[in-house]
Amino acid sequence: MAIDTDKYVIEIEGLVNTVGAGVILHRDLNLQVRRDEVMSLVGGSGSGKTQLVRVILGLKRPKAGRVSVFGVSWEDPNAKKVRDARRRMGMLFQNGALYSALTVYDNIAFPLRERGGLEEEDIRAIVYTKLAQVELEPRHGKLLPANLSGGMVKRVSLARALALSPDLLILDEPTAGLDPDRSEGFVRLIKRLREDHRFAVVMVTHDLDTLFELTDRVAVLADQRIIACDTLNVVRAMDHKFVQNFFGGDRGRRALEHG
Amino acid sequence: MPSRDAALEIRTLAQDPVPIRARASGDWTFRGLKEHSDEFERDRAELHKRPADHVSWDLKDIGELDDVGAVWLVHAMRGAQRVEVSPGHREILNQVGQGLQVPKEHERFDPLAGVVRTGEAAAGAAEHLRDGIALFGQLTLDIAGMARRPREFPLREFSAGIFRSGVTALPVTMLVGFLVGIVLTYLSALQLKRYGADLLVINIVGVGVVRELGPMLASIISAGRSGSAITAQLGVMRVTEEVEALSVMGISVTSRLVLPRVLALAVALPLVSFCTDIAALAGAMLVSRFTLGISPGAFLQALPEAVEVVNFWIGIGKSVAFGFAVAFVACHYGLRVLPNTDSLAVGVTRSVVASITGVIILDAVFAILLRNVG
Numbered sequence: 001m002a003i004d005t006d007k008y009v010i011e012i013e014g015l016v017n018t019v020g021a022g023v024i025l026h027r028d029l030n031l032q033v034r035r036d037e038v039m040s041l042v043g044g045s046g047s048g049k050t051q052l053v054r055v056i057l058g059l060k061r062p063k064a065g066r067v068s069v070f071g072v073s074w075e076d077p078n079a080k081k082v083r084d085a086r087r088r089m090g091m092l093f094q095n096g097a098l099y100s101a102l103t104v105y106d107n108i109a110f111p112l113r114e115r116g117g118l119e120e121e122d123i124r125a126i127v128y129t130k131l132a133q134v135e136l137e138p139r140h141g142k143l144l145p146a147n148l149s150g151g152m153v154k155r156v157s158l159a160r161a162l163a164l165s166p167d168l169l170i171l172d173e174p175t176a177g178l179d180p181d182r183s184e185g186f187v188r189l190i191k192r193l194r195e196d197h198r199f200a201v202v203m204v205t206h207d208l209d210t211l212f213e214l215t216d217r218v219a220v221l222a223d224q225r226i227i228a229c230d231t232l233n234v235v236r237a238m239d240h241k242f243v244q245n246f247f248g249g250d251r252g253r254r255a256l257e258h259g
Numbered sequence: 260m261p262s263r264d265a266a267l268e269i270r271t272l273a274q275d276p277v278p279i280r281a282r283a284s285g286d287w288t289f290r291g292l293k294e295h296s297d298e299f300e301r302d303r304a305e306l307h308k309r310p311a312d313h314v315s316w317d318l319k320d321i322g323e324l325d326d327v328g329a330v331w332l333v334h335a336m337r338g339a340q341r342v343e344v345s346p347g348h349r350e351i352l353n354q355v356g357q358g359l360q361v362p363k364e365h366e367r368f369d370p371l372a373g374v375v376r377t378g379e380a381a382a383g384a385a386e387h388l389r390d391g392i393a394l395f396g397q398l399t400l401d402i403a404g405m406a407r408r409p410r411e412f413p414l415r416e417f418s419a420g421i422f423r424s425g426v427t428a429l430p431v432t433m434l435v436g437f438l439v440g441i442v443l444t445y446l447s448a449l450q451l452k453r454y455g456a457d458l459l460v461i462n463i464v465g466v467g468v469v470r471e472l473g474p475m476l477a478s479i480i481s482a483g484r485s486g487s488a489i490t491a492q493l494g495v496m497r498v499t500e501e502v503e504a505l506s507v508m509g510i511s512v513t514s515r516l517v518l519p520r521v522l523a524l525a526v527a528l529p530l531v532s533f534c535t536d537i538a539a540l541a542g543a544m545l546v547s548r549f550t551l552g553i554s555p556g557a558f559l560q561a562l563p564e565a566v567e568v569v570n571f572w573i574g575i576g577k578s579v580a581f582g583f584a585v586a587f588v589a590c591h592y593g594l595r596v597l598p599n600t601d602s603l604a605v606g607v608t609r610s611v612v613a614s615i616t617g618v619i620i621l622d623a624v625f626a627i628l629l630r631n632v633g
Binding site: 099100101115117118122124125126127128129130131132133138144145146164165195196197 | 288289293296323324325326327329330331333347348350351354355357358359361363498597598599600601
């Protein structure tokens with residue numbers, strides 16, 4: 001399929017972002033995510049990765065700068081345009097953010113029903129397809145989120161994020177809290193899903209194995225901005241304290257040998 | 260991304276053993292299908308009229324295929340003779356096909372369902388009652404323990420509770436008290452005037468407010484304000500596992516969460532109802548002045564004679580019991596909240612209803628017990 005790589009799904013220019021009483025978190029931050037890539041966002045604790053994701057999702061309004069997703073700014077007065085752009089992305093929250101009062105089935109069906117235009121019968125087929133894609137069985141559909149294990153919450157949440165076949169998937173710590181086996185399964189899952197449907201992925205992660213396996217480019221968030229955004233090998237060669245700590249050392253070497 | 264509209268082309272080859280050729284191209288996605296849904300529906304109905312083994316499908320030219328497109332195609336291709344499709348898309352179609360095959364569960368009619376439900380409700384109520392009694396017992400033990408080791412008393416929570424459920428409740432309860440005092444006095448005055456028993460208004464309103472209305476108004480407003488707040492707070496603590504975290508640290512949930520809240524409301528409510536009494540009597544005084552011509556001085560002078568002081572103490576004593584009951588019921592419901600948002604909403608609603616009902620029942624009990632006093 002022809003893909004116009006000049007186009008970006010996410011464009012951020014000159015972003016200034018503050019938290020609390022005017023503490024500056026990001027200053028003059030620039031970032032572009034291409035249509036067909038997996039971009040990993042790495043950075044130390046407190047560097048504002050999750051806050052940056054919240055800005056991308058339009059949950060937080062930045063102090064200054066331009067943020068557009070699918071070429072649409074969240075400030076756009078055209079509500080339909082904004083809604084359509086929102087429906088083209090899926091989000092996997094760190095803690096799942098499943099609706100606790102709804103069953104697994106209804107959680108996944110929720111975005112499909114909200115979008116409208118589908119018969120309940122077809123929604124049912126899609127929900128069970130999504131469940132199977134994240135390696136869950138139909139019988140799990142009847143459970144409530146409170147009765148799921150941590151890994152299952154992640155998978156159901158991923159299934160919900162994928163329900164509308166998004167063009168952009170944002171993953172906040174997708175493998176945190178999963179055992180190594182499940183993490184690998186998760187990586188395989190994302191890879192396979194991307195073969196069927198080439199969506200872009202933005203992923204916040206500390207898991208080097210996942211990073212080496214999946215990522216096309218790495219964006220390093222440090223010193224209040226993106227200090228580098230390039231392929232793994234280029235970023236790893238950088239002479240920066242955080243980068244050396246993150247990729248160097250035993251942890252990085254082990255992951256490299258694996259990958 | 261250059262997107263091509265979904266298109267469906269149907270040709271008929273008369274001589275072929277498989278005479279009908281359907282060829283799909285373009286992007287078979289939710290957005291792509293939406294434009295042509297009517298037209299495709301017609302085509303699909305048309306194809307379903309023919310025997311399924313007379314149709315062959317060519318899906319090689321499909322660009323993008325999502326679940327919605329796949330569901331449509333799987334429905335349309337049911338039983339088709341030959342399907343040509345790229346490997347990636349075949350995978351999607353297989354997955355969706357399996358999704359469609361998941362058997363539906365039908366709810367079976369159970370003639371004993373009503374009996375089962377009644378039994379479950381009864382068992383639930385019994386468990387509720389048992390938990391309530393257990394909490395009450397634990398609370399009593401904790402209070403006794405605190406009396407022996409006063410230094411462990413959670414003073415900060417206690418004083419914060421008095422401020423929150425007492426001081427901040429004053430404006431609204433006093434306003435309500437003042438207005439009820441006005442209404443009650445006005446209605447009584449209208450009746451009493453006819454019999455020339457003007458001065459009796461002080462007896463009626465005085466006893467009514469000090470013994471019944473003050474404590475009742477204060478505790479019903481507290482049930483709505485503080486009771487719901489307590490249930491919601493403990494409920495959220497249950498949802499976020501903060502209650503469990505306390506237990507794990509070896510800290511007693513009743514002595515840390517329940518005890519200070521119950522005692523705080525038991526102390527704060529008499530004070531609130533005292534202020535409500537004053538506001539209601541002020542309202543009564545105002546109306547007496549204008550409808551019956553009783554001056555405020557005369558009103559205040561007649562009040563101690565008309566209302567024996569024991570009535571005041573009964574009112575205050577009842578407020579202590581009401582405060583205890585409201586906070587206790589609120590804590591009980593709060594700790595029973597399950598970790599989901601629905602349960603929280605149900606818990607808060609039931610807590611407020613139960614505490615208001617409880618207060619009214621308690622009041623009736625007190626009225627019977629103290630019928631010969633004052």
